[in-house]
Amino acid sequence: MEEIDPRTLQVKSAGIWLKQWFVLTSGTFEDFNAMTVGWGSIGGIWGRPFVQVVVRPGRHTFQYLEKYPTFTLCAFSANYKNTLMMMGTKSGRDCDKLAESGLTIVASKVVDAPFYREAELVLECRKTYWQDMNPGNFLSGYIEGNYPDKDYHRIYFGEIMRAAGEAAYRG
Numbered sequence: 490m491e492e493i494d495p496r497t498l499q500v501k502s503a504g505i506w507l508k509q510w511f512v513l514t515s516g517t518f519e520d521f522n523a524m525t526v527g528w529g530s531i532g533g534i535w536g537r538p539f540v541q542v543v544v545r546p547g548r549h550t551f552q553y554l555e556k557y558p559t560f561t562l563c564a565f566s567a568n569y570k571n572t573l574m575m576m577g578t579k580s581g582r583d584c585d586k587l588a589e590s591g592l593t594i595v596a597s598k599v600v601d602a603p604f605y606r607e608a609e610l611v612l613e614c615r616k617t618y619w620q621d622m623n624p625g626n627f628l629s630g631y632i633e634g635n636y637p638d639k640d641y642h643r644i645y646f647g648e649i650m651r652a653a654g655e656a657a658y659r660g
């Protein structure tokens with residue numbers, strides 16, 4: 490893994506979210522939870538590089554995002570697809586997902602939330618903003634169908650404080 494300047498980070502925009510996914514980890518090295526996320530974005534705001542993730546309030550990880558100021562986003566190679574599927578279908582409320590995943594946690598350099606040795610891209614992020622989705626502002630009819638339980642996502646922005654990964658992610 491090489492250090493990457495977050496301002497020149499290169500990702501496959503929609504593809505890395507919708508096809509490759511990330512593991513979102515919030516908390517501290519001693520007390521964290523993680524889940525797979527496939528909806529979000531990476532870009533810039535307020536002059537700084539940032540990520541946007543959307544998390545439903547029922548996720549166990551939601552409690553950690555509310556309690557702790559930092560999170561990490563980790564991307565993995567296709568070899569870890571089954572692991573990410575497990576982390577996106579089981580809840581840390583019911584099982585020890587880290588043990589089941591076989592992944593190895595590593596202390597982050599600049600945030601409290603840890604990352605994984607097996608990741609090919611690590612983004613260490615500090616929360617800068619949150620907002621709940623307002624269904625009154627949905628402008629396309631298909632969107633509401635994602636919320637049969639009306640559990641609209643909470644949107645979190647995180648400033649990318651540090652990025653590290655394989656050379657392909659360097660600008």
Ligand SMILES: Cc1cc2nc3c(=O)[nH]c(=O)nc-3n(C[C@H](O)[C@H](O)[C@H](O)COP(=O)(O)O)c2cc1C
Nearest residue numbers: 524525526527528544545549550577578579580581
């Ligand atoms: C491919 C994939 C992508 C997902 N993306 C999201 C997402 O962006 N936001 C979200 O709230 N849940 C998402 N989920 C669902 C959570 O990962 C899932 O509910 C998980 O079990 C929550 O774990 P937790 O209760 O331990 O936090 C996704 C699941 C999968 C399989």
